[in-house]
Amino acid sequence: MASLKDKYAIVGVGHSALGKVPELSDYGLQVTAVKAALDDAGLKKTDVDAVITHSHLLGAVRVHHQNLSERLGIDTAFGVSLSAGGATSCLMVQVAAAAIEAGFCKTVLCVHGDKGATRKTVTRGEGGGEFGPEYGLFGAAGAHAFGLTRHMHEYGTTHDHMGAIAVACRKHAQLNPVAAMQADMTLEDYHNSRWIVWPFHLFDCCLRSDGAAAVIVTSAERAKDMKQKPVYVMGMGQTNNSRGYIWGDHMTELGAKESGAQAFAMAGLKPKDIDTAQIYDCFTYILMATLEDYGFCKKGEGGPFVSGGRIELGGELPTNTSGGMLSECYIEGMLQIVEGVRQLRGECGARQVKDAETAIISGNGGNAVCHSTLILRN
Amino acid sequence: MSDYAKPVPTPSEDSRIYWEATKNHRMMLQRCRACGAFRFPPGEVCPECTSEDYEWTPVSGKGRVFSFVIYHRAYQRGFADELPYVVAVIELEEGPRMLSNVTGCKPEEVRCDMPVEVVYDDITDEVTLPKFRPA
Incomplete structure (x- = not known):
């Protein structure tokens, strides 16, 4: 992979209202997020010449980037809709850098938004397909839970370990005014x-x-002359355990291992050099397995690693400082990038990681198959 | 059709022979004639060596529980009466893994690496699901 270390930067981030927003459509949420990011960057919509979106919505949409650009009122030099589940978030930033590197475009808007709380539930699994639904395997929780069962069996990981992750995220959410979950959790x-x-x-x-x-x-x-202090992309990686989560050791060793190694190699950093981690936490277990696979501890030692406050603010590796998807809001990994950028700009107030200079961000999706990694610096 | 309330698998062109075998209470998988590997789910090329040369071959129906989960909520009404129920990743002796249910013991008795053997559940006149019980 060509070294794109420090050649690209994130110059604007923004989000819509979060939580329960029944008054807005998914496109309504998306365009308000775009407006916030443009304002943050000090850019006009015409300064953007490319749009990359995550095409997966609960109501899946074809040519989603086109539909969104129409609503934004812009023609673009480059546009594409990606679908790599929760890995799409960081992957959009990587494809943006690659597209600029290739000369396709200059400034790229990466967007995802969905109505997971107030959209009517989509009916699935009613008689269609094979090798899963007939046995009662439904939803992402079941598919991801196999990994924790096996991890417990092989390494002695416990529910106390998972609880330490849930509690850490809740404590962080309580320092984030926009986080959904503000109640104490023991x-x-x-x-x-x-x-x-x-x-x-x-x-x-x-x-x-x-x-x-x-x-x-x-x-x-280009980032040098913009409104915000740039946050540079030091490292990028992506890997897909495409043979599936039930194959080999994929359920306990995620695509994070190779993806993280690529990102660290590009950045020229080691895990000890990372000041804060914003990890895709669709489930507690995935956060723990990702930290293992990134090399913050050995495989199998993730349970003890996440315990004792190590991943909390003030600990060795403050992780998911916004509360994460467990306690802030679920936008399939997008807010992990937003929080990483804000930490590196020093904008996080009560939850600011002191002197944060580097952040690692992960995306993980397709039922724990696709993985993407960003390492950012200020 | 019966009053069976759970999802019934829809065989594809690739899986038709697999489901015909289970209906006859036999488990058959494709075995690659080039490299000898068994594969599942069914497909036209070998995922190990990409050969298109294969034969449907009877397998033992024996294996182990590689991992499992226990559903405590019914996400489909047909499962409401079975809660809690086990969905497992079964690793067959011949190598391939498949999703199935573990029956014939309590959910809390299921363990990773537990030996299991196939049992057949005739869910409709047309379709039989292979499931697994402790061996």
Whole structure:
């Protein structure tokens, strides 16, 4: 992979109203997020010449980037809709950098938003397909939970470990005024939350949310003259365990291992050099496995690693400082990028990681198959 | 049709022979004639060596629970009476893994690496699901 270290920067981030937003359509959420990101960057919509969107909505949409650009009132030099589940977030930034590198465009808007909380539920699994629904395997929780069961079996990982993650995210959410979950959560509350799909409690699972977020990417050269201090993309990686989560050791060793190695190699950094991690936390287990696979600890030692406050603000690796998808809001990883950028700009107030200079961001999707990684610096 | 309330698999062109076999209470998988690998789910090329040369071959129906989960909520009404129920990743002796249910024991008795063997559940006149019980 060509080294694009420090050649591209994130110059604007923004999001819509988050949580329950029944008054806005998904496009309504998306365009308000775009407006916020443009304002943040000090750009006009005509300064953008490319739009990349995440095409997966609960009501999936073809040529989504085209529909969104129409609503924004812009023609673009480059546009594409991506679908790599939760890996799409960081992947959009990577495709943006690659497209600028190729000369297709200069300044790229990356957008995702959905109405996970107030859209009517889409009916699935009623008789269609094979090799899953007939056995009662429904939803993302079941598919991801296999990994935790196996991890517990192989490494002795416990629910106390998962609870430490849920509690850390909740504590961080309480320092974030826009986070959905503001109530106290103790380890006991975690254990008492109902089973969704054993070994996942309710509090192992991320939120269902309405919301959208947008990220603007341009060259480091152009970024120098913009309103915000640029946040540079130091490292990028992506890997797909495309043989599926049930193949080999994929359920316990995510695409994060190779994706993270690529990103660290490009950045020229090691895990000890990272000041804050914003990790795709669709489920507590995925956050823990990602930290292992990124090399913050050895495989199998993720449970002890996330315990004892290590991933909390003030700990060794403050992780998901906004509350994450477990306690802030679920926009399939977009807010992980937004929070990473804001931490590196020093905008996070009560939840600011002191002197944060580097951040690692992850996306993980397609039922724990696709993975993408960004390493950012200020 | 019966009053069976759970999803019934829809065989594809690739999987028709697999489901015909289970209906006759046999498990058959494609075995690659080039490299000898068994594969699942069914497909036209070998995922190990990309050969298109294969034969449908009986397998033992024995294996182990690689991992499992226990559903405590019914996401489809047909499962409401079975809660809690186990969905498992079964690794067959011949190598391939498949999703199925573990029956014949309590959910809390299921363990990773537990030996299991196939049992057949005739869910409709046309379709039979292979499931697994402790061996």
